[in-house]
Amino acid sequence: MAVDNVLQLKELSELATVEYTITKIIKASDDQTWYKIGDRKILMSCQAVVKAGIDLSKLKAEDITINEDEISVVLPKATIFSLNIRPEDIRTEYQEVGILRSDFTAAERNQMMSQGETQIRSSIESTGILQTAESNASLFIGQFLRQLGYKKVDIRFGNNSPKTNLN
Amino acid sequence: MLRQFRNYLVFLMAILAIWFLLGKMKIIPSFSDIFKSKAVQIDETPILIKNIKELAELTTMVSIDEVVVDSITADPTTLAIKNITGLSLNPFSSGYDQLVLVCKGRVIAGTDLLALSPENIYRKKDSVSLGLPPARILEIVINPSDVETFIEKGDWTTEAFEKVKIRAREKMHARALSEDILGKANARARFLMDNFLRQSGFTKVNVYTKY
Numbered sequence: 001m002a003v004d005n006v007l008q009l010k011e012l013s014e015l016a017t018v019e020y021t022i023t024k025i026i027k028a029s030d031d032q033t034w035y036k037i038g039d040r041k042i043l044m045s046c047q048a049v050v051k052a053g054i055d056l057s058k059l060k061a062e063d064i065t066i067n068e069d070e071i072s073v074v075l076p077k078a079t080i081f082s083l084n085i086r087p088e089d090i091r092t093e094y095q096e097v098g099i100l101r102s103d104f105t106a107a108e109r110n111q112m113m114s115q116g117e118t119q120i121r122s123s124i125e126s127t128g129i130l131q132t133a134e135s136n137a138s139l140f141i142g143q144f145l146r147q148l149g150y151k152k153v154d155i156r157f158g159n160n161s162p163k164t165n166l167n
Numbered sequence: 168m169l170r171q172f173r174n175y176l177v178f179l180m181a182i183l184a185i186w187f188l189l190g191k192m193k194i195i196p197s198f199s200d201i202f203k204s205k206a207v208q209i210d211e212t213p214i215l216i217k218n219i220k221e222l223a224e225l226t227t228m229v230s231i232d233e234v235v236v237d238s239i240t241a242d243p244t245t246l247a248i249k250n251i252t253g254l255s256l257n258p259f260s261s262g263y264d265q266l267v268l269v270c271k272g273r274v275i276a277g278t279d280l281l282a283l284s285p286e287n288i289y290r291k292k293d294s295v296s297l298g299l300p301p302a303r304i305l306e307i308v309i310n311p312s313d314v315e316t317f318i319e320k321g322d323w324t325t326e327a328f329e330k331v332k333i334r335a336r337e338k339m340h341a342r343a344l345s346e347d348i349l350g351k352a353n354a355r356a357r358f359l360m361d362n363f364l365r366q367s368g369f370t371k372v373n374v375y376t377k378y
Contacts, residue, residue: 007232007342011355012277014226016305021218032205040207044325048214049306051222056359059366066368081226082275084308087329087336106266106316106323108207113311115209123214132219140223140280148367149290 014081016053017136020129023047025093026116030101038098046113047089048120052080052133070152071145077158078133080124085117223280224305227355230274230343235317236335237267238327264321266328270335272309274343276352278302287377295369297360298377302352304343307336 024046031039058076065072090113097103138155145153189195241263278299287298309332357374364372 007230007346009346009348009351010229010231011351012226012229012275013355013359014277015280016222016224016226016277019220019222020216021220023215023217025212026209027212028207028209030207032208036204047217051224051306053222053224056225056363059363061366064366071367082273082306082308083310084306085310087309087332090311090325090329092325103322104207105319106325106328107319109325110311110314110316110328112207112209117311119209119211120214127214127216136221136223144280144283145367147285147288147290148295148364148369 013057014053014055015137015140016051016081016133017078017140018052018129018133020050020052020124020127020132021047022050022120022124022127024116024120026112028112030104036101038100040098040101040104041094041096042092042104042109042112043094044109044113044116045091045093046085046116048117049082049084049086050080050120050124050129051082051084052078052129054078054133054137069150070154071150072154072156073141073145074156074158075134075137075141078130078137080129083117083121083124085113085120221281223283224277225280225356225359226275226277226305227302227359228276228348228352230276230339230346230348231271232274232339232342233269233271234335234338234342235267235269236331236338237265237318238331238334239266240264240321240327264323265318266316266320266323266331267318268331268335269315269317270309270332270339271313272307272336272339274307274339274348275305276302276343276348277305278352278356279305290369293369294371294373295364296373296375297364298375299353299356299360301376301378302349302356304340304349307340309336309339 026044026046027042029039029041030036054075054077056076059073063074092109095104134157142153142155186195278301280300282300283297289296314332353376357376361372361374364374
């Protein structure tokens with residue numbers, strides 16, 4: 001029973017240069033509703049795969065300067081492209097339910113996982129993923145341009161980022 | 168007596184009206200809020216980096232989709248009662264567990280440029296020829312926030328719930344392939360690399376997909 005006509009195809013121009021695999025424990029106690037006697041506790045674990053890289057649609061003709069066998073490229077700053085919490089990587093590790101309480105429903109567990117997803121999104125940049133993505137993008141594009149015959153390759157990010165020289 | 172009763176009634180109605188108004192102004196909790204079950208809030212926990220992998224994936228097409236998946240399983244208690252007593256009805260159960268999910272997701276396709284070998288790049292003066300690896304499905308994303316539980320009857324373990332989501336993922340995969348996402352991803356990758364090579368100073372460019 002599929003909902004038809006909702007599929008939409010979109011074109012992208014993203015070069016993903018790094019993938020971080022992240023683990024997180026989801027911990028919750030349900031004892032905040034005053035008229036419910038007893039509490040419920042749950043521990044879940046999940047794994048998220050986060051990809052980051054550079055959006056090539058932001059690369060303009062004036063960002064590339066060529067002088068004989070020298071090339072200089074100003075790449076857009078790295079961004080996070082996707083966060084994927086695969087169903088296989090979600091587990092309930094432990095739960096304790098008071099005798100007067102009902103078990104956690106699947107919808108409640110999914111709602112808690114959804115909160116965990118929000119927490120991962122808000123803390124992912126602190127892992128340094130964007131710096132790694134830029135460093136890998138420099139290496140890959142630099143190597144590719146050298147394979148095309150350029151002897152001196154100069155790659156920068158945005159206007160103010162430090163220069164990465166790949167001679 | 169009647170007058171006293173009327174005064175009590177007016178006083179009670181005034182109290183209710185004030186409560187209603189203050190509740191609307193969110194100064195005091197409304198009647199429904201008092202008996203509203205509070206949503207479970209998770210604690211703040213750290214994230215741990217398990218692995219870092221270098222990539223060079225040129226993502227060229229995405230299919231944004233929404234599917235409905237359902238699953239019905241017979242309730243084991245009902246089955247046991249039926250086997251023992253021959254009765255088909257368990258008064259404490261509807262007889263089956265049912266789960267209906269509405270899942271939004273993205274099927275992402277592109278070209279793995281790490282599979283690009285030096286022999287697939289040929290350059291002479293201002294001419295270049297580039298043989299790209301064929302596009303493939305790079306990932307299918309259905310996150311917890313993309314899932315709405317429409318119907319949940321009976322007990323569903325985390326594993327059983329996630330298996331239904333995997334079926335949604337398979338459905339999205341099949342729908343994306345039927346829309347020729349890989350053919351379009353190949354064409355888009357050729358277009359992007361052609362543009363990049365021309366911007367990089369080449370005037371004669373030949374980009375093809377090497378199957």
